[in-house]
Amino acid sequence: MERGDLIAGRYRLEAEVGPGGTGDVWRATEQGSNATVELRRVRLPQAAPAERERARERLRAEAGIASLLDHPNIAPVHGLVEHDGESWLVTRYVAAPNMAELTAAGPMSPHRAAAIGAQAAGALAFAHSPALGIVHRAVAPRNVLVGGGDRVTLTGFGSGGPASPGVEAYVAPEVANGLEPGPQADVFSLGATLYAVVEGRPPWGDGDAGQTRTAAMRGVVDPPRRAGALGPVLARMLESRPRERPTAAEAAQLLAEVARSSPGEARGEGAGGRRWLWVAVAAVAAVVVVAAGLVVWPRLGPATLVASGPAPTLGEPATADPCSLLRPEPFERFGKPILETDGGGFERCDVYIESGPDRSVARLQLAAASEAPPEGVPEERDGLVVVRGAPVNGECRRTLRLSDGNDVRISGQLLLGAAPDPCAVADVATDAALAVLVRGPVPRRPAPFDSRSLAMVDACGLLDRAAVAKVPGLETVDADPGYAGWYCDWENVATGASIVVTYDRDEGIKPEAGPRIKIAGRDAAARPDDDRAGCDVTILHRPYTEPGGKPGDELLLVKVDHPAPLPDPCAQAVAIAKVAVDHLPAAP
Known part of the structure; x- marks a missing residue:
């Protein structure tokens, strides 16, 4: 897209206003009325045509619902238009910087962030009210605009959700793990936005897309260091369990308490900022009255917040x-x-x-x-x-x-x-x-592993670079460790070459493991794959007695796959397995 292009035969692009030069958000002029609007390109997921069409229909429905929003802190949605097979969301243009732009030169004070956040939370509470039931799905610094007097305008409703550019670093853990965003996901994303502008980085870190996604799936946020009185409120908004987070209305109240109880030292916390803070709180109160008849909020300051129980974790x-x-x-x-x-x-x-x-x-x-x-x-x-x-x-x-x-x-x-x-x-x-x-981390094992057990051996340490390089295509491939060091693989996805080292427990080596052989004096078996491009090697490490008194055996498994069939695929696999055996503890 370029300046001057006409979208849907109706909107003339004037200037790109989105971050990073992606061409996703533009200021445009509506032909005929000369009204200034914002056009936001909505990128649909890469999928089969039928699935993309279903996503497009959902988008149209969301945009239609979002057009019902009428709130002083929400940019009105005018509709959705199609152009060259792409969807563009049309909203009122607001000439104000977003929170990412405001903090490009440095973090924001907690007091100012709380006042801004209270307005945004009030807007979300209005959208979440039973009469509307609208979820934003894409709250992030780029969608929170801050104008004169720190008046907030929340934009991006109906813009496609967590897959939107610039949103991934602010998604709630349940969304990263595949759940549909709900109202509590919006609360998390607003908390993540406030965390970012105060701490100088988003809660999932500054890594690449894969690292961000992995961190979001884990859901563990480092405690804020610069948030001061805002910290306890952020901790509640960023709780990994959705039900432990405040509602948007409660978040607005908590943020307002922080802003009111803090000295107005930060830039932008003058009368204008406080005025719009009270507008946000009044709007939230109106929603609560409409939804529940009458609600009296307790005056909950940050000092009264109660920590929830431990999140379910694995531990060591x-x-x-x-x-x-x-x-x-x-x-x-x-x-x-x-x-x-x-x-x-x-x-x-x-x-x-x-x-x-x-x-x-x-x-x-x-x-x-x-x-x-x-x-x-x-x-x-x-x-x-x-x-x-x-x-x-x-x-x-x-x-x-x-x-x-x-x-x-x-x-x-x-x-x-x-x-x-x-x-x-x-x-x-x-x-x-x-x-x-739900009671806490996974309980520990009743007894430690025997010092001779394979459980005490790092699987990745059993093969050196020279052994791995015996398989063509793995010369420069690094080890990929698995759970607790009990699994390791080296894989070249392009060629199909791989080595996998793992551990098993059974009663001896089964007949289906292949013909019996000896490897470095240990009982073993090797079985070629049907396509002759791979081989599975099983090595008996040690016999032992299971807790119930039944005899058992620990087995080392080495699987080698080559890029192409070989006359004897097990010859090289056995040679690689011998290197692994040589690195094992001495046989009992």
Whole structure:
């Protein structure tokens, strides 16, 4: 887009006013009326044509609802127009800098930020009122305009939500984890905006898009250092659990208390600023009266704010006990439950359920959270985001996203027969885990690992650069560690070459692991892939006795995949596995 272009045959672009030269926000003149408006390009998600059209329809509906907003602190929405297959939101143009521009030269004082925030929160409270039920979805510094006398105008309603440019660093954790933004997400984003203008950086840091997304999914905000009396209010607005945040109306009251109780030292806190602060508070009061008949607010100052309970976290990964989240008793409704504490990896716990000819399993696994939300329908439960996947081939999955960047992954799976419903099994396991998580961090293991255990060995440290470079395409690839150091992979996505090192617990080496061999004096097996481009190597590390007295074995697994088939793919895999074995503790 360039100056002078005519959008939808009606709006002449005059000057770009958006940040960073993206061409997304322009000042324009409406032909005929000569009215000055703001045009905001709304970028739809990259998706199949049918999905994009559904997104376009949702956008039209949102813009239509946003056009009902009539508030002194909200830029009126005139409508949505289409031009060359793109959607443009038309709003009243406000000649005022946004909060990002105001703080480009340095942070804002907490007093001024509180007064500005009270007005913005009042506007959100009006939009959130039962009569309207409108969620902004994209509150960020660029959408908070501050004019003369620090009069605030909130813009961006109906502009497409968290995917809008410049908004990602201010999204609420539940939104980053896949939930639809609700009113409490707006409160978080306003708190994040105020945090940014006072602290000099957004709450999710100044990293790239991937780092920002990961931090937002974790939901852990560093305490503000410059916020002073505003700090306790920000702490409540930035609570990772939506239900623990104040409403927009409550936030407006709390912010107003901070502004009124602080000395008017900061620039812009003169009579004009205080006047618009009272306009915001009056508007919030009007909303509350309309919505509830009559509400009397207690005079809550920052000193009276009460901290909420601990957010659900994993704590130290290596000592977190997965079996503390999966008790067998709740599964008795389905049959005879049997707790398996030492099946598979160290991060896993299973409950097997036997009922006549039917057999199923509830499996719980601790893991580092992936950057992208898992597939399924997300919902908020007891302060966590729970993602419920659809059943696939007799298996049903649930994911609980914790506030410290980790997941609890749960599945219900049919092994034999047709009952019980695997999703019912997964839901029972999910409820059992939630009952523990809401009380605080995951409990610790009842006893430390044996010093000879693979659990004490960093998987990434078992292979050096020379060993990894034996596979073409991995010469310069760095290790990617997994949960608690019990998993490591080196992968070249472009060529398909990879090495994976991980640990397992079982009763010896199974026949399906391949022909038996010896590697550095240890029992082992190697099995080539059907396409002859890869090989799985299993090595017996040590026998041990499980807590219930049953014998078990710790196994080292090394999987090597080459870019192309080889006559003997296991020859090189075994050579790489020998390097790993040489770095293991001495065999018992």
